[in-house]
Amino acid sequence: MVQKPIIIGVTGGSGSGKTTVSQRIYESVAGHSVAMIQQDAYYKHSDLPIEKRRQINFDHPLSFDTDRLLADLQKLSDRQAVDVPIYDYKLRNPSAETRHQEPKDVVIIEGILILDDERLRDLMDIKVYVDTDDDIRLLRRVERDIHERGRSVENVFAQYLKTVKPMYHQFIEPTKRYADVIIPEGGENSVAIDLLVTKVRSVLKHEG
Numbered sequence: 001m002v003q004k005p006i007i008i009g010v011t012g013g014s015g016s017g018k019t020t021v022s023q024r025i026y027e028s029v030a031g032h033s034v035a036m037i038q039q040d041a042y043y044k045h046s047d048l049p050i051e052k053r054r055q056i057n058f059d060h061p062l063s064f065d066t067d068r069l070l071a072d073l074q075k076l077s078d079r080q081a082v083d084v085p086i087y088d089y090k091l092r093n094p095s096a097e098t099r100h101q102e103p104k105d106v107v108i109i110e111g112i113l114i115l116d117d118e119r120l121r122d123l124m125d126i127k128v129y130v131d132t133d134d135d136i137r138l139l140r141r142v143e144r145d146i147h148e149r150g151r152s153v154e155n156v157f158a159q160y161l162k163t164v165k166p167m168y169h170q171f172i173e174p175t176k177r178y179a180d181v182i183i184p185e186g187g188e189n190s191v192a193i194d195l196l197v198t199k200v201r202s203v204l205k206h207e208g
């Protein structure tokens, strides 16, 4: 067991391959315990009716309960357990349940706006930006939102043009400058992922 967990932030636009890259890192650090935390779990609760919740800008930093995410990450960094919220994409609200997370050697925090907040950035040992062309990300998002998040094609297009695309350019893409590593083309870039995994293993060896 390492003294202090190594915290890895993985960001990029929606559909860039953040989850895939995080999964690859997760699978590669065998022998060490790993926790995966998603920023999406920390969307704020809204009392608005569902018709109004459909209009929420989910790509703006203020849509997240960043103080809670920060507190949880700080606790995991201090080797304390946390109760991570669970988000319901169909209801567009956090569910009533939480997920208990014990402290681990490696903590992967993944999400579109994790590098936007300086306090979060300061907790991270390695910051990764997954860089994938906008058109590829949009195609992936259409497929995912329809099949996994219960959305209509009209809804996906309207949301993309109204908030997802402008917020990406205003808030997400500018955080690339804070990344230690930029991975082009997401989850199948095995060279970049192998380099990253080598770095993670070397930090763990040094700490352990």
Ligand SMILES: Nc1ncnc2c1ncn2[C@@H]1O[C@H](COP(=O)(O)OP(=O)(O)O)[C@@H](O)[C@H]1O
Binding pocket: 012, 013, 014, 015, 016, 017, 018, 019, 020, 021, 140, 144, 185, 186, 187, 188, 189
């Ligand atoms: N390099 C890649 N080539 C092809 N498909 C990919 C690649 N990276 C990710 N995907 C696929 O694209 C979709 C979105 O990837 P995901 O990792 O969930 O993105 P994000 O978490 O950034 O929204 C998934 O279906 C995933 O399997």
Ligand SMILES: O=c1ccn([C@@H]2O[C@H](COP(=O)(O)O)[C@@H](O)[C@H]2O)c(=O)[nH]1
Binding pocket: 013, 014, 015, 018, 040, 043, 058, 059, 088, 089, 092, 093, 111, 112, 164
């Ligand atoms: O209720 C919701 C909450 C979030 N979204 C969208 O999710 C993406 C972030 O998730 P990725 O896995 O990185 O794609 C963000 O762009 C939000 O627009 C949503 O549509 N509805």
